[in-house]
Amino acid sequence: MSTSNRKVMRVAFQGEPGAFSEAAAIQLLGNAITTVPRATFEAAFTAIAEGAADALLAPVENSLAGSVVRVFDLLKESRLAIVAETILPIEMQLIAVPGASLADIQSVASHPMALAQCERFFAAHPQWKRVPAEDTAGSVREALARGDKSCAAIAGRRAAEYYHGVILAEGIQDNAENFTRFVLLFPEKEAAAWISPDARKVSLAMRLAHRPGALLASLEPFARHGVNLLKIESRPIHGRPWEYQFFIDVEASDVAQLDQALNEIRSATSELRVLGRYLAASR
DSSP states (O other), rough: OOTTSSEEEEEEESSSSTTTHHHHHHHHHOOSSSEESSSHHHHHTTTTTTSSSSEEEEEEEEETTTTOOHHHHHHSSSSSEEEEEEEOOOOOEEOOOOOOOOOOOOOEEEHHHHHHTTTTHHHOOOOOOEEEOSOOOOHHHHHHTTTOOTTEEEEEOOOHHHHOOOOEESSSSSOOOOEEEEEEEEEEEGGGOOOOOOOOOEEEEEEEOOTTTTHHHHHHHHHHHTEEEEEEEEEEESSSSSSSEEEEEOOOOOOHHHHHHHHHHTTTTEEEEEEEEOOOOOO
């Protein structure tokens, strides 16, 4: 995706500078963007309406931890649409102040999920204290601000570069097959300008009619029209106990068949919203 002939795009993300989300935004859009860090997902989702950003890059799924459920809830509540996706390898690095060595380290800070994904590395260094932090990149910022050679942090390579830390150990995550899928969001009224004519992947949110066989009826048109069901996940509908919203990703080889399937599905659901149509990312 190119940003040529446009003003410098401002892209909001949740986290601090150097976060994996920021790295994903640059991977998708290149360096010719301005990234806008926001403290929470809620703040990230309001950045466009507040005039602080033009677009939003948000994580929706990790290959090990599953879906980022808060993002799905906020996406459904918003009037934003998915126009692109990117998949970022999540590679953990041990980062410390310049001049530090592994022998100096006594404590390691990071987000609890990042700490948990490096169990084998910690097993080789049982004397190190683990320190939970709000954010991976933020843990690097704090460790380097202390200037203490005994304090290290775990984050991505971009955090080490941004805060001018040194990487003492690379790729320390337990599982090499650790990837996060991110989506790029624009206001719905602007999304059409960013959709490629070759886009075959679609994300949907739907609510079922209250009748037997409603789920089967809503999915059967996909199979009949040759549309591949990639993912289906349910989320509770807030304020309506025991009723569920379904989030679905599908991919088709033919746009006309996809449109036919969606038209048929509308009659089998009480609500169907297309969250975005975009090119599928490759790892």
